Amino acid sequence: MDIKKIMVIGAGQMGAGIAQVCATAGYAVTLHDQSEDALQQGIKGIERRFARSVEKERMTQEEMDAAVKQLTTASDLHAASDVDVVIEAAVEKMDVKKQIFQALDDIVPTHTILATNTSSLPITEIAASTSRPDRVIGMHFMNPVPVMKLVEVIRGIQTSDDTCMRIEKVAASLHKTTVEVKDFPGFAANRILMPMINEAITTVHEGVASKEDVDTVMKLGANHPMGPLELADFIGLDTCLYIMEVLYEGFKDSKYRPSPLLRQYVQAGWLGQKTGKGFYEYNR
Numbered sequence: 184m185d186i187k188k189i190m191v192i193g194a195g196q197m198g199a200g201i202a203q204v205c206a207t208a209g210y211a212v213t214l215h216d217q218s219e220d221a222l223q224q225g226i227k228g229i230e231r232r233f234a235r236s237v238e239k240e241r242m243t244q245e246e247m248d249a250a251v252k253q254l255t256t257a258s259d260l261h262a263a264s265d266v267d268v269v270i271e272a273a274v275e276k277m278d279v280k281k282q283i284f285q286a287l288d289d290i291v292p293t294h295t296i297l298a299t300n301t302s303s304l305p306i307t308e309i310a311a312s313t314s315r316p317d318r319v320i321g322m323h324f325m326n327p328v329p330v331m332k333l334v335e336v337i338r339g340i341q342t343s344d345d346t347c348m349r350i351e352k353v354a355a356s357l358h359k360t361t362v363e364v365k366d367f368p369g370f371a372a373n374r375i376l377m378p379m380i381n382e383a384i385t386t387v388h389e390g391v392a393s394k395e396d397v398d399t400v401m402k403l404g405a406n407h408p409m410g411p412l413e414l415a416d417f418i419g420l421d422t423c424l425y426i427m428e429v430l431y432e433g434f435k436d437s438k439y440r441p442s443p444l445l446r447q448y449v450q451a452g453w454l455g456q457k458t459g460k461g462f463y464e465y466n467r
Contacts, residue, residue: 187267189205189213191215192270193273197324201270202214202254209249214256260287263290267296270322271299284297284312284319297315301323302370303429306319307366309339316341319342319346322334323370325372332360336350336364337370368429369426377423378438383401384412394463398413416456420449448462
């Protein structure tokens with residue numbers, strides 16, 4: 184069956200970005216969130232990014248208008264009753280994701296694939312909460328979604344070859360490059376990235392170098408476009424801490440122990456760009 188209709192759950196930065204690229208590719212997209220305010224903010228953000236693309240001649244006004252027409256919003260999960268794929272981009276908490284997947288399992292058609300944009304949680308466990316574990320898969324987009332080309336496709340032990348093939352085909356239609364990853368804590372991207380960020384934070388905590396110099400080392404010495412502390416602020420320090428805790432709990436290895444300074448910043452509410460202060464300060 185051809186995939187034509189997609190629901191994206193969660194109208195935050197990631198969900199809105201996923202909805203945007205799906206609509207641009209011609210899919211009929213329903214953006215879902217329990218909050219009407221979040222839905223309106225999500226749609227406004229999408230339209231603002233579209234307008235910027237038109238202004239910079241990355242797309243035509245006609246292409247923008249066509250993409251916008253593909254978008255609808257819904258605060259009721261039953262709007263998923265006729266979709267072919269659901270991509271969940273809700274908060275990174277296992278109990279929340281299980282509740283969503285269990286509810287969807289009773290709503291969507293039997294052929295529907297349930298994908299999660301989780302950055303670290305086990306796909307196998309999420310899949311086991313449904314009656315269709317063979318049609319549950321991880322589809323981890325990178326942030327910001329419209330810009331970043333990578334999608335990690337994560338198979339739970341129950342995920343079928345057909346499900347994997349269909350999701351990789353969807354990702355290709357979004358002009359994304361996929362890598363297939365096994366269901367291990369942190370998958371591939373965050374298993375590599377987060378310990379580097381954590382070590383950068385530890386380097387600052389121990390007084391080895393200032394935050395500015397640590398970022399300069401990685402930008403000029405390793406050709407990274409953004410320093411690890413700048414990147415941590417962009418991702419959100421609470422998200423970084425959560426992923427490090429998933430890695431530490433999953434592998435029981437001290438090399439994944441979260442930096443005390445990272446934990447302290449999160450306790451202080453200094454979460455990065457979204458709160459106006461992290462390792463750096465930002466105008467909100």
